[in-house]
Amino acid sequence: MPLTAACALIPPIAMTLVLVTLSLSVTQQPVALVVQGTGPASMQMAQIIRSDTEAYDLTVTNAANANSMLQDEKVAAVITIPSSFDEQVANGTGKVLLTINNVDFDFSDDIRRSVDRSVVEFDAPSLISDELVNTSLPNVYHVSLDEQYIRETNVDWFHYQFVPTFVLLILNVGLVGTACLCALDRESKTAHMLALSPQRSWLLVSGRILGGVFACFVIVLPAVLLGVLVGFVSLPIGQLPALFGIFLGTALCASGIGAIIGTLIKGSRYVAFLSSITAIYLFLLGGGFTTIELVPRWLQTLSAFIPTRYSIDALRQALFYPNPAGLPFSLLVLALYAIACVGVGAFLMRRSWTT
DSSP states (O other), X not given: OHHHHHHHHXXXXXXXXXXXXXXXXXXXXXXXXXXXXXXHHHHHHHHHHHHOTTTEEEEEOOHHHHHHHHHTTSSSEEEEEOTTHHHHHHTTOOEEEEEEOOSSHHHHHHHHHHHHHHHHHHHOGGGBOSSOBOOSSOOSSOOEEEEEESOOOOOOHHHHHHTTHHHHHHHIIIIIHHHHHHHHHHHTTHHHHHXXXXXXXXXXXXXXXXXXXXXXXXXXXXXXXXXXXTTSOOOOGGGHHHHHHHHHHXXXXXXXXXXXXXXXXXXXXXXHHHHHHHHHHXXXXXXXXXXXXXXXXXXXXXXXXXXXXXXXXXXXXXXXXXXXXXXXXXXXXXXXXXXXXXXXXXXXXXXXXXX
């Protein structure tokens, strides 16, 4: 049976793709390198960083472009070898400058350890092996790191990864629920009755879409309150309107996409299965399983076209960062995606009632 074959094969394949993606996210650090010094010590330090292809996914550029890439989250950190590096090395005060997008503690530490390794290799190459960096011995040239962080936050990895589960919950409820409702309308012939109803079609279509949105809020609000009670989530009072906008935009996207799947795919069982898989991959590609800055560049580019990327980014900014500078942009993009998803879903749903 095709359904049996799909149920047997697709979950292992999906899990394999998830594991491959996660394995790629913990290898190279996407960083920009700015080399301002021109002396032999600067060139040596730059060459060490360039040659460490296991630790860095490197972009060599100038300071202005590097800062722009950091703010746009195209790189996770900027390593700068200053123009005075050679003179500082000569008198034992050499510094490599490191600016990190510190989305969480573990993420920042991963990058810092990679740069520490490069600095130790410059100071004492004999201390470097494939598996061990021994930093307990004296620093020969006294080259150190001058670290700067672009965010004020104290979030750890667990809380950083826990918050997106609210987005996954909305996706599953809104997408699967609306898709199955639309599929059942067709199978039970309810769709033809709706087409003949004296009510305006836009009211009936809105009822289907808003039913999925309402179900999302019925599920996610108790989940958020439970997270607050057990201490997993802290709700800033000033960000409550933004949180409502994030949940609403995500729920509208989920219901709209569910309507598209429910009207294009025949068979409620197939619809349920496909919509569930779609929810998982929207969550994965949106950065729900890992920090998006750590995934390969092609996946970062792809995630920019996924609506859940902006749901998850906005949710993390609203809850974790005192100055969520990117929140208005994320909310705007999410609103545009919500309008597009609902518009396409409503159009296909209404057309399916008469076909």
